[in-house]
Amino acid sequence: MVAIVDAKWSVFVKVAELGSLTHAATALNVPQSAISRQIGTLERECGTRLFRRTGRGVVLSDFGQQIFPGIKALMAQADQLCDEIQTSSGEPLGEVRVGVLPSAVHDFAGVLYRSAASRFPKVRLHLTEGSSVQLEDWLNQGRLDLSLLLREDDIERPGEPTLRKISLSLISPQADPLTRHGRVRFEQLTGLPLVVPAEPHLLRARLNALAVQRQIKLNIAVEADSIELQKELVAAGAGYGIIALSRAAQNSNEPLSAAVITDPELARRVVLSTTLLRPHTLAVRAVSGLIEEVFPTVL
Numbered sequence: 001m002v003a004i005v006d007a008k009w010s011v012f013v014k015v016a017e018l019g020s021l022t023h024a025a026t027a028l029n030v031p032q033s034a035i036s037r038q039i040g041t042l043e044r045e046c047g048t049r050l051f052r053r054t055g056r057g058v059v060l061s062d063f064g065q066q067i068f069p070g071i072k073a074l075m076a077q078a079d080q081l082c083d084e085i086q087t088s089s090g091e092p093l094g095e096v097r098v099g100v101l102p103s104a105v106h107d108f109a110g111v112l113y114r115s116a117a118s119r120f121p122k123v124r125l126h127l128t129e130g131s132s133v134q135l136e137d138w139l140n141q142g143r144l145d146l147s148l149l150l151r152e153d154d155i156e157r158p159g160e161p162t163l164r165k166i167s168l169s170l171i172s173p174q175a176d177p178l179t180r181h182g183r184v185r186f187e188q189l190t191g192l193p194l195v196v197p198a199e200p201h202l203l204r205a206r207l208n209a210l211a212v213q214r215q216i217k218l219n220i221a222v223e224a225d226s227i228e229l230q231k232e233l234v235a236a237g238a239g240y241g242i243i244a245l246s247r248a249a250q251n252s253n254e255p256l257s258a259a260v261i262t263d264p265e266l267a268r269r270v271v272l273s274t275t276l277l278r279p280h281t282l283a284v285r286a287v288s289g290l291i292e293e294v295f296p297t298v299l
Contacts, residue, residue, distance in 0.1 A: 008038045012050060013072050015039060016064065017277055018141055020057035027143045076279070092286040093122035097278075099135035099147030100127055101270070103227050103244065107298050115294055116287060123283045131225075132202065142277030145284045146291065151269040152202045160271045163295040166244040168203075168266035169258040171234050178240075179259035186214065186263055193221030193239030195230050203242065206266070231256060244268055270295070 014024040015035065025032040043050050050064040060068055100109055109127055116125055130138065132150040139147045148163070156162065170189070172179045178188065197204050211218045221239040224230045230241040235255055245258055272291055274280065 008042050009071055010075060011035055011038045012042055012064075013068075013075055014142065015051065015058060016060055016068055016072075018057075019059060023057075023141060027141050091122060092120045092281075092283040094281055094283045095124045095126055096146065096281075096283050096287045097126040097128065097144045098287065098291070099138060099144045099149075100129050101132060101135070101148045101150065102129060104148055104270075104295075105129055108295060111294055111298050112291065115290055119290065120283070120286055123287065125287070136273070139273055139275045140277075142275055145275055145278050146288055147273055147275075148291075148295075149271050149273050150202065151271050152206050154269070157271075160273050161292055162269045162271050163292065164270045165267050166270065167260045168242055168268065169245050169260050171231065171241040171243060171245075171256050171258045173235060173237065174255055174257045176240075176257055179257040182259050183262050184259040186210065186261055186266070187216060189218065189240075189261075190216050191219050193219050195222045195224055195233045195239045195241045196220060197225050197230075198223035201225070203268075207242070210264070210266075242266075 011024065011028065014027055015021060018024050018027060021032050021035045021039070025035045028035070039050065046063070048063050049061045051058040052061050098112070113125060113127075116123055128135070128138065128144060135144065135147040136149055138144045139149075149160075151162075170179055170184050178184060178192075196207065199205070207218060210216075222233055224233055227243050230243060233239070234241045242261070272288065272295075274284070274288065278284075
């Protein structure tokens with residue numbers, strides 16, 4: 001049992017799941033040379049190849065495929081046993097890696113840290129900022145335990161609670177008459193110079209599909225891939241932005257005006273997703289519950 005749960009087998013499982021020595025090195029935060037050495041050591045100990053190299057990375061050899069399910073099951077048992085030993089007192093402890101959307105950094109990250117430090121002093125938070133697409137990719141690679149993600153649809157997914165539903169708004173300089181009434185119909189976007197993310201982007205795809213459906217011509221004036229960039233360009237007179245405003249942003253003193261888009265209303269959901277590639281420890285469950293509690297109060 002001791003040999004089976006050796007750290008080298010954790011590397012084997014990670015490489016097999018990600019299909020790449022480079023991705024495994026990134027996920028485990030170690031040099032790729034260390035990954036190669038450990039896989040080489042395992043192959044010498046087994047007396048045969050565990051992986052075959054391809055143009056895109058590596059795949060399991062026939063022998064690797066044969067032993068992978070058993071190794072993965074044993075690793076999961078070992079992780080669970082380790083968590084049970086560490087948390088036998090009922091107190092969460094250990095590292096929890098959390099992905100945070102750029103729009104949530106200012107209002108949410110500090111609150112989460114303070115709340116976690118107060119309630120779970122033995123839990124170490126590792127926060128990572130990224131776009132929804134990046135965060136979901138890192139979650140699928142096992143680099144994160146939990147992450148905030150954006151969903152542009154209303155499809156509820158098992159184990160992915162919705163933290164908040166936010167309506168999209170058209171933003172403009174404060175003096176613009178189009179946004180002064182607080183609401184604007186989607187058809188009124190026809191011909192407006194828009195400041196929106198570049199393709200591929202979930203919002204951009206949604207706007208394009210809706211424009212085709214409503215037979216509207218969208219005028220993309222500038223492409224900007226962050227909310228802060230979009231707001232700066234709108235304030236500079238480059239055009240109109242389409243963003244989801246938090247309650248804090250709605251009550252701020254920024255030199256911008258916002259109008260909720262209607263007919264149809266455009267809304268997106270902020271959800272909390274959990275990886276399937278890392279142990280679902282007591283610490284992860286505790287932080288997950290804390291995020292569900294705290295996030296709706298600050299964003």
